Amino acid sequence: MTYDAVVVGSGPNGLAAAIRLAQAELSVLVLEANPQIGGGTRTVELTEPGFLHDVCSAVMPFAEHSAAFRAMPLREHGLEWLYSDSEVAHPLDGGDARFIYHDIAQTAEGLGKDNGAYSSLFGQLVRDADDIFKYAMGPMLHLPQHPLKLARFGLVALKSADRFAARYNDPASQALFAGVAAHAVQPFSRPTSASVGLAMMVAAHAYRWPVPKGGAANVTSSMARYLASLGGVIETDRRIRKASDLPAARLKLLSSTPTALASIFDLPEPRWTYGPGAFKVDWALEGPIPWTNTEVGRASTVHVGGSYEEIAAAEAAVHQGRHPEKPYVLVTQPTNIDASRAPSGKHVAWGYCHVPNDSEVDMVDRIESQLERFAPGFRDQIIARHVKPPGWYADYNDNYVGGDIGAGAFTPRQMFGRPRLSPNPYATTIEGVFLCGASTAPGAGVHGMAGWNAAAAALRSIGERSDA
Numbered sequence: 001m002t003y004d005a006v007v008v009g010s011g012p013n014g015l016a017a018a019i020r021l022a023q024a025e026l027s028v029l030v031l032e033a034n035p036q037i038g039g040g041t042r043t044v045e046l047t048e049p050g051f052l053h054d055v056c057s058a059v060m061p062f063a064e065h066s067a068a069f070r071a072m073p074l075r076e077h078g079l080e081w082l083y084s085d086s087e088v089a090h091p092l093d094g095g096d097a098r099f100i101y102h103d104i105a106q107t108a109e110g111l112g113k114d115n116g117a118y119s120s121l122f123g124q125l126v127r128d129a130d131d132i133f134k135y136a137m138g139p140m141l142h143l144p145q146h147p148l149k150l151a152r153f154g155l156v157a158l159k160s161a162d163r164f165a166a167r168y169n170d171p172a173s174q175a176l177f178a179g180v181a182a183h184a185v186q187p188f189s190r191p192t193s194a195s196v197g198l199a200m201m202v203a204a205h206a207y208r209w210p211v212p213k214g215g216a217a218n219v220t221s222s223m224a225r226y227l228a229s230l231g232g233v234i235e236t237d238r239r240i241r242k243a244s245d246l247p248a249a250r251l252k253l254l255s256s257t258p259t260a261l262a263s264i265f266d267l268p269e270p271r272w273t274y275g276p277g278a279f280k281v282d283w284a285l286e287g288p289i290p291w292t293n294t295e296v297g298r299a300s301t302v303h304v305g306g307s308y309e310e311i312a313a314a315e316a317a318v319h320q321g322r323h324p325e326k327p328y329v330l331v332t333q334p335t336n337i338d339a340s341r342a343p344s345g346k347h348v349a350w351g352y353c354h355v356p357n358d359s360e361v362d363m364v365d366r367i368e369s370q371l372e373r374f375a376p377g378f379r380d381q382i383i384a385r386h387v388k389p390p391g392w393y394a395d396y397n398d399n400y401v402g403g404d405i406g407a408g409a410f411t412p413r414q415m416f417g418r419p420r421l422s423p424n425p426y427a428t429t430i431e432g433v434f435l436c437g438a439s440t441a442p443g444a445g446v447h448g449m450a451g452w453n454a455a456a457a458a459l460r461s462i463g464e465r466s467d468a
């Protein structure tokens with residue numbers, strides 16, 4: 001059979017693209033290199049039977065406001081979101097901790113003398129949130145519908161993390177921001193390095209950071225079921241290495257990086273850089289992580305790294321090609337709200353730190369020492385671990401080059417031009433061929449918006465409307 005459209009990749013973006021094309025009544029075939037679908041949203045018994053680990057993503061700060069997810073009846077196809085008491089916990093030495101709650105006032109209360117500054121900034125940004133995200137979840141080069149609201153956000157977001165943090169007086173408030181800012185995998189001195197952290201905090205207050213019940217895989221399995229209901233077809237074990245591997249179709253959308261696109265279609269090498277890699281450990285645990293501050297156990301995401309200065313230094317070291325002794329560790333602990341993920345009373349958690357691209361240095365001891373610092377006795381809880389250095393991720397997914405889980409660094413150039421500065425960054429130089437993955441606007445994260453936007457661009461190219 002010949003399809004109207006072929007989509008390469010079955011991560012959230014590939015499936016969002018396929019769904020939008022199928023909603024427009026095109027026949028769609030999705031091709032996936034791996035034996036299973038999901039890409040960055042897979043849940044697997046990596047350690048012991050009954051322990052369901054998220055291979056990549058676990059908590060989804062960009063899902064609730066995603067226009068793509070809102071246009072899909074995923075609940076009807078099995079997706080259920082769960083919410084923890086606080087979106088983020090940030091343990092500090094001596095048993096202290098700071099938290100980001102959905103509620104701004106509750107968050108600000110914990111920030112002492114920074115209460116007023118925090119409440120007034122986030123109060124305004126949350127009021128503007130729908131319009132900010134409507135703009136930011138697409139290509140940067142387009143006219144905003146609400147320029148004033150966007151300018152208000154941009155004035156803060158374009159700052160470096162260092163400059164943004166300086167607005168707070170209390171070192172603990174600064175540390176809280178450092179933990180979120182480090183998601184951007186940028187040095188804190190670099191302009192725009194505040195943007196990702198700021199957007200994630202606005203998302204926490206305006207919408208929440210949900211966790212899919214049963215694990216990340218349920219995001220893409222519910223998408224796949226919905227796609228099937230629209231007549232879409234998925235084939236696994238189908239790696240596309242060259243253009244002739246692609247079946248004939250009017251539209252071809254690839255959830256690939258610009259460098260992979262160049263290799264597949266024999267194009268000139270693009271200007272595209274990859275960022276640091278991730279070194280991740282998945283743990284099967286005897287019990288919950290024994291945080292000194294027990295309230296930390298009620299957050300789904302924990303930022304482990306201590307003070308602002310320590311986290312800034314750790315991230316700077318990685319960008320200088322070094323491996324920090326005390327890395328910043330991003331931890332998720334989904335079993336605190338989802339007991340279905342482990343045998344009775346047991347838990348799963350993961351933690352990863354940033355390392356230089358393609359690093360082969362073993363970071364397990366440094367990661368676990370950071371957890372021991374804020375949760376003494378953590379190591380005693382470990383039943384089994386599964387270790388994934390950058391090379392593991394590069395083998396797992398063609399887009400995670402050198403272990404860069406963002407499919408391309410989020411530098412200022414690659415933030416505005418993802419993968420190029422254009423109102424239609426999804427189109428390529430080849431007619432009918434589009435990029436639709438995390439290397440395109442708006443970038444990494446589980447939201448499906450890159451695929452959703454790319455499908456709209458593809459439909460426009462053939463004169464079809466996409467109203468969803």
Ligand SMILES: Cc1cc2nc3c(=O)[nH]c(=O)nc-3n(C[C@H](O)[C@H](O)[C@H](O)COP(=O)(O)OP(=O)(O)OC[C@H]3O[C@@H](n4cnc5c(N)ncnc54)[C@H](O)[C@@H]3O)c2cc1C
Binds near residue numbers: 061399436
């Ligand atoms: C360790 C880790 C932790 C993360 N944590 C979070 C988190 O907690 N929250 C969050 O929002 N995001 C997180 N992310 C990021 C998120 O998972 C990704 O940004 C997101 O999955 C990107 O979606 P995508 O559809 O563009 O690509 P992917 O999900 O990466 O899927 C791409 C798919 O395309 C396939 N593919 C690629 N090239 C080819 C080819 N040539 N032929 C056939 N198939 C191909 C791949 O096999 C893969 O299945 C994390 C990522 C990692 C790796």
